[in-house]
Structures are given as C-alpha cells and as structure tokens.
Amino acid sequence: MPLLFAFSILTACASERINALAPNGQSVEFKLAVNEKAFGVIILPEFPTPQEVIAADMLKEGLDSMSGATFNIIPEPLYAEEFRSMPVLSVGNTKLKEASGLLVPELSAEGYALQASGNALFFTGGERRGPINAVIAFLEEDLGCRWYSRFVPAYYPYEEELTVSVVPRSYSPILEMRDVYHVEAQDPDWAIMNRISSAVDPLSLEIPSAYGGMLRYPGRQLFAHTFYRLAPAKELLSSHPEYFALINGERQFNNICLSNEEALRIVADNAIKILDADPDARLFSISQNDGSSVLCRCEDCLAFSEKENDSGLLINFVNQVAELIHRKYPDVQISTLAYLQTFMPPKTIRPDGDTLIWLATDRHVWHNKYFYITETEEFQEALESWRAIGAKIHIWDYTFGDNANWLTPIPNFKVIEENFKYLVEQGISGIFFQDNFLSIGGSRATMKDWALAKLAWDPTLEMDDLLRDFTFGYYGAAGPSIWKYNQLLHQEWESFHRSNRPNQGAVLHLDRAFINEALALIDQAKAAVINDPVLLAEVEREETCLLYARLENGVTNLADKKAYLEDMDQFRKYVEKFEIKSFAEPTLTDTTTKFTQWRIGMNLFGKENCSPSVIELQIKDVLLPKVGAATCRLTEEPLSDSGYAVYQPGMSTNWSIQWDRSAIDDYRTTETYVLQLRVKLGDLTGSGSVLMCGVWDPEVGSLLEREIDSSELSQDEFSWVTVGEVKLPASSSW
Template structure:
C-alpha cells in the first residue's frame, strides 16, 4: 500500500481489558483481541456506571441527538460517533435534532442540548469534555472549540479501546452486540499547545482523533481548528527583509564587533519597530482566525551591540531584554484591532536567559527553546543541565506565559535509534511543573521514516493530552495493539531501547555512553553490534516471521528501517555533520550481503515515501547513490602512503604547546620521544612526510586517521586544519578512542564550508594554495587531549590521493 492511500481495516481491541460486556463475537481476522498481552493504557479511572447496550445483533438501540441549532463542532462530533459506532457494530446510528426525539427513545446527546437540563458542569475551557450517564442515556459535552469532538474520541479510545495509531489504518473492535459500562468523568487538558512535531502527526484526521493541538496542522476551523500562528518560528528576516532595507538602512540591523550585519535586528531603532508593527498588522488582517504571531530572532546569534541596545541588555544580563521590550510594544500596538492575538517570541540561543527586571506583558508568549540543553545533552532531563534549568526556573519566577520548543530527534540522522523515551516522559512533567502552557516536541518533521516516528507521535500525543499517563504503559499499548501477532519480539526490542537509557543513566559520566550531542553518528558506541545491533536485528527478523497480514508486515518493516540504517551506516558509511561521507566499508566486507541490505532499506523507504535522511533539503536519493557508489568502488584507484607508526611525542602537562607553537614547521622536536602512545592530559605528536609530485594532478589528497584517543587538533605545515573532539562530533569521549576521521589536505574541501569544525579557531582559514606541499617535506602536528586514561595516536595514519570528492572506502 502506497502512503497517502487511506484504507479501512476493522480490527478488534482486547475486549477483556475494556469496559465492554455482553456477547461480542469477533470477526475472523488478526486483531489485537487475539493478543492477551494488550492493555488499554487509556482506560479511564473511576467508578463505572451501570452497563448500557448500544447495539444488539447489528441493530442500533440509540439515536444520536444534537441541539436544534448545533455548532459545526457538534455536527462533526455526531458524525464521527455515528460513523465509528457503525463501523464497530454494522448498525445505523441515526443523527437527529433534539426537537425530533420521540418520547421514551434512548439517546446519546452531543453538545449543549436542552436534554442536559440545569446540570452544573465544570469549566471545560476550549477543549475539555464531560461524559455523563443519566437514566440510561449518554451526554457528551465539550468546551468552546473541539470539546464535543474530544468527548466522542475520549469515549471511543478510552472506554471502547479504539485506536488510531497511524494515519492509515484504524484499529477498532468489531462486534454486533455492544454493551458498555462507561466511567462518567470530565477532563480539561493542562496544555493549550500539544504538538508532537513529526510528519506522522501532521495529518488533520489523525490529529483530531488523537486530540493534539499543533499550530501547523490544518484542522478546519469548523471542527474547532488549532491554536493558529499567522507566522511561526524565526521571523526577523520576514519582518524587516535585509534584501529590501540593508543597503540603504544598515542601522536597522545588528551592530556586531563595530560592523552592521543582517544577523538580527536593532531592536531599539524606532523605524524597525514601526515597520514590524505594520507588517504584523497586515499579516493578521490576512489571517483573521490566528491567535499567535511570532516576532522572533533569526536562527543565529549576532545580537545588536549598539549603544542603545547595550544600555538595556547589559544591565539586564541578556539580549532577551531588548527582545521582550520590542515584543511588548508590538503587542500593545495591535491589541485594539486584534484583541485575541498574542505575540510569541523565541527564547533561543543567546536569548534563553530571562532579563533581571524587564517582564513580558500578558499578551506576550515566550516560547522557550531547549537548544542550550538538548543539543548537547539530549539524554539528560532538562533539570540536569545548569544553563537551561536556570532559564526555565527564571522565566517561571517572573511569571512569563511560556510554551516550550523541545528537540527530540537526531537532526542529521532522522532514522537513527534514539533511546530518549524516559527523558521526554520526565521532561513533559517537569516543564508543566515550571509553568509551560504548551509543548512542541520537534522530531522528524519533513518526511516519513523517522525512528519510531509513528509510535512517538501517538505516545507523545497521549502524554501531552494527559501528563499523568506513563510512557512505558503507552508504549506497551502501542506495541501490542499496533504490531498484533508480531508484538512480542517488538516489545522486547523496545524494552532493549528502554534499558539502554536506564543502564547508562545510572553510570558515572565518564562511563555513560549517552553523554553526547543530539547529532551523534549512527556508529556511536551504544548502537554498535555487541551493544545493540545484533540483538535488534534478531528481534526484527523474528517479528517479520510472525507477521502474517500485509498491514502488520508493513508496520514491522517500517519499524525495522532504523535498524537497517544503523547497520548500513556502520558497515558501509554515512554522512557526517560537516557534509562528508564517512566510509566504514572494509576491504574484506561481504559486498553482496551489504547490497542486499541496502536494497531492503531502499525498498521499505520508497514504500513509505521517505524523502529525508537529515534535516534540510530532500536528500534520500543522494544518500542511496553514495552508499551504492561505495559498494561498487574499486579501492585500486586510490594511491595510498602509510605514515610512520612511531611519532615524535612530548607531554604537555601545563598546556603551553599552542602558545609556544609546537605545531610550527620550524619547531625543533629532535629531543622528543619516539612513540604513538600518551598518558592522561595533553600530548603533542609530530612527524614529517613527503607527498609525491605525481599526486599534484589528483583532485584531493586526504589524510586518514584510523583513530586518536581521544580529542585531536591537527596542524599541517603550521596551520590548523582539523579538529576531532566531543564538540565537533557530538560523540562521547569514550567513542572517540577508536573513531576514524579524515580531511582534505589540499584545502579543496567538499565539506560544507559553513560547518568546518575549525571555523572561528585562531589562525584557521581556507587556503588559497594547498596546505600540503608536493615533492618536499611536510610537517604534521597533532595536539591530543586524553581524559579517560592512556591515549595517543591509536591507529595507522594514511595519505590518500584520489579524484573522489569523498572517500568511498576505508584505506586501512
């Protein structure tokens, strides 16, 4: 089945765990009811009402009643209830207006009918609901917007056990006799914005059924809509476009290091404020249903340092001061014409810290981003890194109206397995405790195929709706309901992912394999064969053998995609943060077996319409082509010289080598020890080599390190050329000990130049002439920093000449 084609499959939830009693013969199909280990994690808590029978032998015993003047939400709620009860029982549940109700008829009342009488209801806000049973009749009542629809889906999901795990196939019970004992209750969600920001969660029908409120999901206004943005995210370039204003009015933009730059706006310039107010008003007139508009910094630093901005920001201790003042003024300027609109602004990068005395007014929403935490420590909770923890508590202390932008995926490897279930579970609860009114969990938003994206979307939708639910229970509900007969090995797999975090979180920092950045590589230590891959593959193979019907097979294969990606990356290669292909293919590799794995990965990805492996432009075809090229490439075309194993080495316990230029070509290292080993701390290694003259005609000369323990800065002929470190790789220190790396010694790099690891490093610049010299002596110096014990140059180093724009295979 191609993605985008919606199919209907009537399946059956596990009746013994539902509040359903009576004669329920299931249709002869593979359904969750055949799996005795499925549990309804959404089962409502409380005392059940007396059982009522909604249908007998495929005939409805109830009618659905709406007010005589129903809202569009009432109409949608009644339609959805009639549709799904009909699918469950094959009965026709008629929808009528309350004035058409015959005396003595059994009914299900939708919305604020007169049948409710003078019953006092709790405050249900915009999206809350109440489910009431009285005299054998049901009442589904809701808040001002999607409340009635939420009541219907709460009943279907929580009381009847229906599921819409993904956007394609409903998992619902199928019975001809339906008797149910509901739990009367009311509920109002804690969070106004509930946004599992994954491609899989953007379908409006899925979002409606799973009760998310995600600003970019196009739920129609007549169904209650969502909390809409007129503009979402970074907006300064839209408010005051540099291409329109910078040449004539550079004073509108940031003064950085004495020079005007279009990185950000000068927020104390009155003309900038007026232009922004006009732009905001014009856009809001085009989008009359919007509740929010983003007035937010660009996706970079470079805050204004002019005298007027510094006069405000410096005493307040943060560039958020001028930002909040700017947003307050815009909010005040638009409030008369747009009384229901609030100004949202990102507290991001340099503005994450709140001002000391300046306060956002009641019409400004601070969207606090977790970049200062999650980018560096995605497997710790938000209270475990000081900078973000302080910011979170600070904004809460000054009474800011906050929502959260949280990062939950590896943005450079969407499919790579990520054991962060417990972290997100705890973070949601922490963020709410510190005043968050909305949470966005940014994941693989550009394409299907993100790691466990379907499961993450569903589990996190439920957790955001009701934060008291436990993630492990929701995961179990999903696995045993979604994977059906293949659920047992799939559950073991997700328990293994769960245990990776549990095991590592208890370890000291220097032994924790998860102390890494969010853009870690797919061959990171906790995903390697002995730690993860072998067992993951075995469990996926078992699940595939157990899967019988096409739907379950497709679901298992989609879940298998991340494991295949990890395996292919570890055995063939992957693209690193800097845009270069990192080869992992060894000379003795079974290329036929790897080609089969790659075929399998590509087949599944194409079925699911995967377009992105990493954030940015669509790159799936390019990634596949690179992997295939590596498999067919002949290493015989490479010219290789191995450097000496024994380097000249000297310990640098006081770290004076950089200031004393131990990297310089002319530096005298004749008294240094001959070795490739080092102890703890900083050690310098040097040697000299000659590049043959005939290599001058080759497009690239790469220098390949098989490994350095642990962090390295490499100098070539006195110039800094590369850094391999925790900072530049987002990898844990223990992982760097045997991690190969390479760079182009000519400087004709194919790396994304705006991401070179030494940008901003003293003395670094892209060369006009090659760093290396041909047919003469070159000097290479490596500053190695080891903190976990003995270290040094832990493997051979090679010179590799080729016309390839990246190394398709390992030279070692």
Template sequence: MTRTMNSILLSILMWGSTGCSHAGGDLSLVSGGRSQYTIVTPATPTKAENKAAGILQDYIQQISGARLPIMTETSYKGNLAIYVGNTRATTGPEKIKDDGFFNGTADQSVYIRGGSGKGVVYGAYHLLDTYLHCRKMSGLQKLIPTSKDIRIPGNMKDLQEPAFIYRESYYPASTDPEYLEWHGLQRFEDLWGLWGHSFFKIIPPKTYFDSHPEYYSMVNGSRQPLQLCLSNEEVFNLTVAYFKKAIADNPDAMYWSISPMDGAGACTCELCKKADAEEGSQAGSLIRFVNKVAAQFPEQRFTTLAYGYTSKAPSKTKPASNVYILLSTIDAYRQTPLETAPSAAGFRKNLQDWENSTGNLFIWDYTTQFTNYLCPFPDYNNVAANMRYFSAHHVKGVFSQGSGDTYGDAAEYNSYLQAALLWNPQADPAAVTDDFMKSYYKNAAPYMQQYVKALIAAVAQTKAVLDIYGSPIYSGKDYLSPTLIDQYSALLDKAEAAAENDSVLLRRVLKARLPLEYTVLQQSRAYGTEKFGYLVPNGNGYSVNPKWPNRVQRFTNLCKMAVVKELSEDGASPDAYLQEWNKLFNQKWIGGLAFKAPVTLANPYTPEYSPMKEKTLTDGLFGNTDFSYNWLFTYGKDLVATVDMGSSKSVKQISLNFLQDPRHNIYLPGKIRIEVSADGSHYKEVGVKNIPAPEEDYTAQIMHYQFPVSGTARYIRVTGQRLAAIPSWRDAGSKLPATCCDEIVVE
C-alpha cells in the same frame, strides 16, 4: 485513546446485548443492528458540535450498520438520545476547561460535552476509542470492530481535561487531521499565523538590507543581515504594519511569532546594547520590543523564542500578558530526564527565571537526532518525567519536535506515547507502551517491546550520551556497538518471524528495523577496511563487499516504503543517499604509502567528532560534506600531524582534503605546510599553500590539495594552520574555528 489510559483500564465495552433497554446498569445503543437513539445537537450547533455529531453517526454505522439520525434539540421529542455539545439537556460538571470534555450517561441518555476549542470533538473520539474499541494508531491506519450490538456503561462519568493548552508531537502521524483530533494533538500550522524564527519573514533582508542596513543587527562594528535592530523605530513601525495586514488576512490564528533567526548575531548598537545591559540578558531588547508590538494588538497572542542568545530571562522587564515565551531545551543531552541531567542545568535555571517572570510559558523540546533521523534514539523512557517536570513548573504548552513529516526512529510509538503524556503527564507510560505495542505490532509485540527495553537498558549500562546532533558513528562505542546491534537484530528477527503471515504487520516491523539497518550502513563507512566495514581485502588492496550494493538498494527501497523524505534535517533524500553510496562503490580504493601508518598529533583532536581518532588520517577512507564521517576534527588549534611510514620511501606526491562548513564553524586552514624527514628530528619544507580568507558562503564543500615531492622520506608532517578567528560575516560568539582533514595520501 492514548491520553486516557487510566480510563481504558477502568472502562469495558459490553457487547452482545438484547433489546433497547439497559440491563445491569449498561445502556444498549444498538441491538441487532438497530437503534432507538438519536444524536441531538443544540438548536444552533457550533462547527465543532456538528462535526462531533457526524463522527459519532459515521462510526456507529460502521461498527453496527445502524445509522442514527442527527437532530437539533428543538426538533427532537424522544427520550433516548446521545446529546452532543451544550444542549439544554445536560449532566456532569458545570464548567470544562479549554479542549476538555465530559462523557457521561444519565436516564438512558448519553452526554458528550466539551470546553472551548475542539473539546466536544475530542470527546466524540474518546467515546469511540475507550468505550467502542475503535483505534487509530498512526496516520490512516485504524481499527473499527464490527458488532450488531453496542453497549456502554450506564453510570459513565468521564471528565478529561488536558494539562497543556498547546500539545504538539511533531512526527508524520501529525499530518493526518483525524489522528490529531483522535489523540488530542495540535499543529503549529493550524494555530500560528506566523511561526518560529520570524524576524526575516517580517522584514526580509532581500527587500530592505541594501537600502536600510540600519534595520539589521550591528555585529563587530558593522550592520549585518543576521538579526533585526530592535531599537530602530522604523523596525517597530514596519513590524506593526506587517501584523496589521497579517492579522486581517488570518483573523482565526491564535498566535503570532516575533522571534530571532536561528543563529547568533544579536544587535550590539548602542541602544540595543544598553537595553540588554540594563536587563542582564540579550533577551532584554527582545522582550521590550515584543511587548511594544503586543501593546498595539491587545486581543492577539504573540510568542517569542527563549533560545540561543535569548534563553536567559531579563531581570527587569516581564513579558506582557498577551506574550508567550517559547523556551528551548536544545542544549541538553537526552539520556536522562531534564530535571536531573547535568547538561540541562542551564535550562533548569532559565525555566525557573521565566516561570517567575510570566504565566505564559511554552516549551520547545526535542526527541530525535536531527543529524540522523533514523538513528535509534531511545529517550522514550524520559518523556513522562519531562512532561511532569514541565507541568510542575506551570508550563502551558509543549512543542515536542521529532522528525517532522519524514519517518524517523520509532515515529509511531513516539507520537502515541507523547500524545498520551501531553494530555495527561500523570498517565502510566508503561501502560501506554504496552497498549501501543499490543495494538500496533500484535503478534510481534513481545519482541518489539524487548527491543525498545534493550535499547533503553544499553544507554544506561554503557553511560551513553544521547545528543540530538550526534551520530551512529559516535555511539558505536556504547549503545550502538556491533555486539549490541547483533542482540537488537536477533530480537527484530523474531518480530519479523512473528509477523511474516501478515503483510501489513510485516511492513510495520520492517519500518521499525530501518534505524538499525541505517546504523549498520553508516558505521560501515567509518570502519572501512576493518571488521564491520564495507570494504573487504582484494589482492594487495580492498574492494567493496559484494553484498553491500544490494543491501544499500534494499535499504533505500524500504525508506521509500516508510515515506522517509530526508535522512536528516535539510539532508539527503533516500535517492541522494543511494547516489552517495554508488559514488563510494565506484570509487577506486587508494591506499598509498601511508596507509595504516601511525600518526602523532601535536594538538588534540575533538573526540566526540573524531571517533576513529588519529588513525582517521591514514585509514584509506575519505569524508563527504558531513563532518561526522571520516574527518579528523581539530577545534581552536592548528592541525599538526606527523605520519611515520616505518621506513624511508621514495615519495612523488602528497595530497589531502580539507572541509569548509561555516554553519558548523569549520573552515579551510589559512596555510598548509608539508614537511618531510628521514629521522623525525630534522624536517625539510617541500610545499606551502596559502589559502585566501573565505568569503561569505555557507555551502559545505571539500577542497583537494596536492603537493609534488621529489626524494625519499620516512616522516611526513602536515600543518594546517587554522584561521585566526571566525570570519566577521559568520557571527559565532566566542567560538573558535575548527579544522577538518580526512586523509593524507602519500604516493
């Protein structure tokens, strides 16, 4: 059981006993496939107590063949019992914290007691895992040893209480209810009646905006369906009415979210603006509103997000006693612990202020690259430090957001490690890792551990940045360089060789290799015609590397085996990814007269989004709707690029693409101007295209522009004049529009 690694090191299962009496201090639960023990529950057992008793009965029978009877204490008359729950017969501490449990032995009997919630169920699985050597590593995979004899320590006194009341590691394994209970984890689906960004679930714009725009935020002088207007009394009344019905329909829910939508657009009407000014934070109007709603339902717990524009705690109003703050770590890079990371300075200040404001603080943390779930993201060695930091600041719960229900980098390992540290931040991460590797990868464990250590070491040595919105392309210059990829690959080759005689184990190793293969494929798109690219010389041009179609197909098949549902947040499925590649494979390569010509820029590109620098415009490669690949990203300034073809050439046409992606504040230029020159000093305008202001549409799309030219030229100057400001329908605070161009083709 991952949350109790220290107990694993101290507790040893004793097999091979004879008889039913205890010898040497051990209790013999089963001997020779028979048992004199009975599982005893309280006279009126709770649902959790009944479940725990059934779990023990089932697993003990699977291990030994002995099926222990289950009886209530009013019917039981013997003296050899496994007492489950709050029976009259008891031992151990008088009180146990929520979800905590106690496993103990006294007078030849075993006691499994739990605090409120699922404590007794967690206690049953802890006994099975720590003392009976049953294991459940990921999803439905579990190990149940077999023996006719079962013995446990006769002096067992094992109290386990979780550090956090809410513990979620959001990976595919968490879709398995037994895995959750085995490892002491939870799911927001089971705890929240309403979760996350909830404003528009409560008051949907499709229902109300046309008739009541005043319910929604005032932004740039007009009402827009971006957030709610929290000073509007009818918004309050509708919210109360919503929760009256929702709570009646779901009375068992522990929490209810009242939280802004994901994005900007805070209301700036006079009343909301006044409240925020008084509080020194745009969370001011939010906390006042949530407190007001929470006062109508004093028996309920409400959560709200300290995220984006609501990250900063109000200076005056404190959250009510039944209001919980879910503070996000989204702005921090992940290569170093949050306690010291320079990028987390803002988060640390907000954490301190919220800690001073409320005793009900949760954290929304992130442990994956959302733009590329399969990209190796070795932040594993920081999990322990982060959990200890949260605990030290009196955080009560953590939502550790990984790849969700789709397979992502190191999903099984991440889930296992996080489960241990969410339960006990003081657990030894090295011991947890060693336990996982040996149990999950068996013969391949040494090489898998070396692979993980190599990734972690490379991040430190190359001073890489782990950005949850990064890319394997951006990291190709540091911890995901081709040289290091070769080193990682060699370790995984050894892991595969060690697993080749075990088909189940081999599948696990192949799943672990998917992120590295994904990195190679994605980087090959950016390298293009260069070394490590997917194109190879063919005559006077280039064609697809003949190995690549099969490689992509094999990758797609492995993705399906690993249950990869999407490659990024709301991104492509494996089949859609294959279609992207097939489109590239079928696309005729076009070099043009400007292929590999040097480019001079009047304004700088954005380096973190333009890894191939200015040569992006003449490398013969085209981008897709993901701005991470083969786009020259220019932020806040015009794109002014001059291409030098080396000598005067006859030119008939110049074409280029621009990307529009409002979600990432990327827009088509307002004007495109094409100029040509023979000497680089005197330019002649040969084409202009005025582009209408964009209407509200968040779809990412590529626009193609062609300009016919007649004559000769050596220099081509392209100007993409950016929009003066981000459109009013896309509130982005103080951000400026960006421009993305992928290739200048001269024919």
C-alpha cells in the same frame, strides 16, 4: 475532509493488549446493541452547531463499526415517544440536557463532559472541539477504539452484544498547545482524533473551522525565527543601514536593529500586514533568527544587552512592537523565543502580561539527550528564572535525539517522559515536541507520536503503559517481537545511563551485536504478519531504521562487504517504498550523498593506518549542510585515498564542510591535538584567502580558526596545511 472512520478489526494478542487510557471511577452501563440491532439512538439539538453534527457522526460511525448495527441520528424535535424507552446519546446542548438538571462543569475551549442521567448519556464541551472531544473520549477511553497512525485503519473492537461501561466525568487539558512536530503526525484526521492542538503550520492550517480550527500563528513558517520576515526591505540597506542588525561589523539585510525606533515601526507595520492577510490568526511570533549570534551589536543594542542580558534587549523590543500590533489586533497574543542568546531572562525588564515565552530545551537536550533535565543545572535555572518573573511559558522540546541522523533508533522514551512530567510540574502551559519535520521515516515514529499525543493530553498517563497499548494494539501478531525490540532498546539506555554522567560527551552507540539481535526480532515480527501487507509494511519501517544504523557502522570485516552491499540495496528499496526524503536536518532532502559515503567507507575498510594518537576525519563521515550556492558536494578525485574529495564552491561564507564529535570513536578531551588538512586548489582567479577552517564548541564558540591563503596550496596536488593546536571539548564540530 475525510476522516479515519473506516471500519476495521485489527488482529491483536488479547492477552498482552491493554487499554492504557481507561478512565478511573464508578461506571454506568448502557446496553446499546445486540446481534447487529441498535437499542440506542443519537439525538442532536434542533439547530446544532457544525461541531455537534460532526461529533454525532463520529459517534454513529464508532458504534456502527463496533456492533454491526445502524444507529440513527435524530434532531431533537423528532425524538418521538417510540424512542424514549431506548438509551439516548445526547450530543451538544439539547433541551433534554437542560431538563436533566445536571450542572454543567466549567470547561476550557477544548474541555469536555460526559454525564449520565437515567437512560441518557450526554456529550458536551467547550467551543473548540469540546463535543468532538467528548465523543472521542467515550470511544477511545471507555470503549477502547484507537486511531494509532495515518498508515493503518482505525480500530473498533467488535462486540455482538454492545453493552458499554462509561465513567461519567469532565476534563479540560492542562496544556493549551500540544504539538507533535513530526511528519507522521502532520495529518489532520489523525491530529483531530488524537486531540492534538497545533499552533503551527502545516497542521494548524488544515483543521477546518467546522472542527473548531486551531489557536494558531498566521501563514507558513511564521511561528518562530521571524525577524527575517519582519525586517525592513533589503532595498533600505544602503540608505538606512541603521535599521539593520550589526553583526561581526556588518549590517545584515534580513535582521533588525533592536534599538532603532524607525526599524521598530517598520517591523510592527509588517506584522500588521501579515495579520491583515490572515485575520483569523490569534498568535504572532516576534523572534530572533536561528543561530547563536544573531542579535544586533551596535553601540546602543550592546549597551542594552550588557545592562539587561540579550533577552532584555529582545523583550524590550517585543513589548514595543506588541503595543503597536494590539492597537489594531488586541486579541492577538505575541510570542518570542528564549533560545540560545536569549535563554536566560532579563534582569529587570518584564514581558508584557500576555506575551508568551517559548523556552527551548536545547541547552540540555542537544548534549544530554539520554539524561533527565533534572540531572543538569542550566536548563532548570533558566526555567525557574523565567517562572520567577511571572512569564507564561511554552516549551520547545527536542525528541529526535540526533538531527544529523533522523533514522537512527534512539532509546530516549523514558527520558522524554520524565522530562515532560517535570516540565508540567513546573507549570508550563504548552509543549512543542520537535522531531523529524522534513520527512517520513523516523525510528518508532508512529509509536512515539501516539504516546506523545496521549501524554500531552493527559500528563498523568504512564509511558510504559502507552507503549504496551500501542505495540500490541498496532502491530497485532508482530506485537510480541516488537515489544522485545522495545525492551532491547530500553536496556541499551539503562546501561548507558548507569555508566555515564551528563556533560561528559559520552555517545550511546548501537553496535553490531545490538543490531544483529534487533534485526532478528524484526525478522520474527515480519514472519508473524507475512500475510498482512499493512502490518508487514509497518514492521519494515523499523527495519529500515535498523538498516540505516547498520550501514552507518560500516563493514565489520572484509567478508562482510557482500552482505553490506545487499543491506544497502534493501535500504534503498525501503527508502523508495516509504518515500523517505531526508536523513538529516542539515542536509535537508539530499539522500544520495549518504550512499556514496557508505561505499567510500566500505572501500577504505582495512586501509586505515592511523596511530592511536591520530583522529582521522574520514570523508565517509563528513556532513555537507545545504547552504544554498555554497553547498559542497562529493566529487571523484584520483589523487585521494578514497577516490573522492569534497568540492567547496568559492566565496563560501558558511560552515559548509563539517565533522561532528559523534563521528569520532577515540576522542580524548585531555589531549592537545594538531589539526591538519589536505587541500587542493580548484579553478582560481585572483589570490588571497580561500578557506576558513577551525573547531567550534557550541557552548563557548570558536576554539580554533585559521584562514588559508591560496599561496599555500597547489592546483596540481594536495598539500598538507596545519590549522593549529587545540584541546578538544566534550562536544564540538569541525
């Protein structure tokens, strides 16, 4: 596996650059090289482990790059008298380390120790990347080397006289899982050098055993929402419907009845077969499918849920499946989800001792992404309640801000930091930061990933220091302008946070004035690195996100249309250049529809005639999720004001046409609205219900539903259909 050890000296503003990772404590000095001549030597045990060899190679690459010298790696039996006057860098469990008399501190699997005695510096650690982490700590924290992102070379500060000051220390990370689930971070080289510990694919499968591997789940897409993979075979649905979950009066072939003993046995057998195919896996998820109403509602399951909560129904099932799995795989740890239906813990049932509870922050973050967890009650209550029953907790956090607009700049770094530190204080044992996992291209993505990796490794670090380290270290001469851009975004958050309260549906909107000011700073940053194509591209990545926000805002006046089209063309070029495959989670890899919607919005500008009491759900704002054969599309329609309509295939059972609260400006929760639609029939065979529509509140469910019959519609023209009256909640989808 190639490593990020390419020699590079990045330009930077020395007066602004800081080492946010510098260790505290009394240091010792080692003079290692002068004028490209090495004064030190690296030694390995006579029979080194693969990790020790890799760690020594990393150390040599770093020191060679910093000094221009060539450092030798010598097996300990060849450590001759001629080397003994030199500083010695001992990697792994050498005899020299044993003879030093230094006590070996107690370390976790990923923990490390840097110890000094005389002219020797010792690098040791636990069985999973301990020696490697020791070398990384030395290079990164003491010497200031950096592996900021997959898009730029490693940074090694060059010194003609390489005299290093190192703080002897040992450290074991507080969190066993430290995962940044973001495409930019799913690079094995970057992950190793930034000490990510990912349990999920694809990253967990790409770290070789020589590097310590990962404590991981088996295969692909088996870390959560696994019922659809573990459920009995679809062919059994007709002969044994009782094996499958009963939801809304129907048995679902990809879901499980949690009170049926034979279904339980089948699930355990399926899990064991998966582990048989991947015996190195040490984690296994038994968790409900995604969605807010996914647990069986048969008579027995419903009675159990009423007695123990939905989480009790799930935990009871998980405990029994875990017992069967452990008969063959006693070392595999079972996990499940505390999410949506299973958010609160059971009343009396307890998860087995080693069962891991993966608690999601959705109840807070989805509606309050710019507020601290400590500013709302629901998530705090859930976390405290799970802790009270002794659960081992990992957190599934959401850092993207808006999964319907991956690219929009989101000023939530301060909130992420404070929430994370609160969670660590509450005793969690792992963190999973979910961001844009579908495509490269998120706003400040590399900056966020690096900062989150550092915080996850050492929660005592400060976000502001990390951002300064990254901005001036990564962007070089563009750093001052990017720093001002960071501050501009932070000021937007401060103003919003000061003026609003949680759970009120307030939306932080980046207006045209902000975007103009931000783009001016980006222009300054580009000018500063115009002769450096690597750094110029990194600045352009953020310009791409600002252009996305600009296009989402639409034209500001008729004279703006020309510039709007030019910005759209530039955005399209950046999308191709940076291979951006997705703008939103619901629409997956569809990027073409968004361009059509922007053109529709531009053409409609100035034609809106709605009164202040009317909310117009415009086609330019519609969300068309990918839902298989039922996926809708925009189609040209001469009878439509915009020239387009949404075409919905027949027999759709999904919410395949959506508008979200965030797309609506004048939204009054105190008013009662009448929801009306303009609908035209396509090709039709038969009669009856052809469309289900309504308003959905993620907190309480459906607020308004109505089926529209074919007899109400025409194939020749659009008809107005009244769905009903509704008072709108703070957060809703249509």
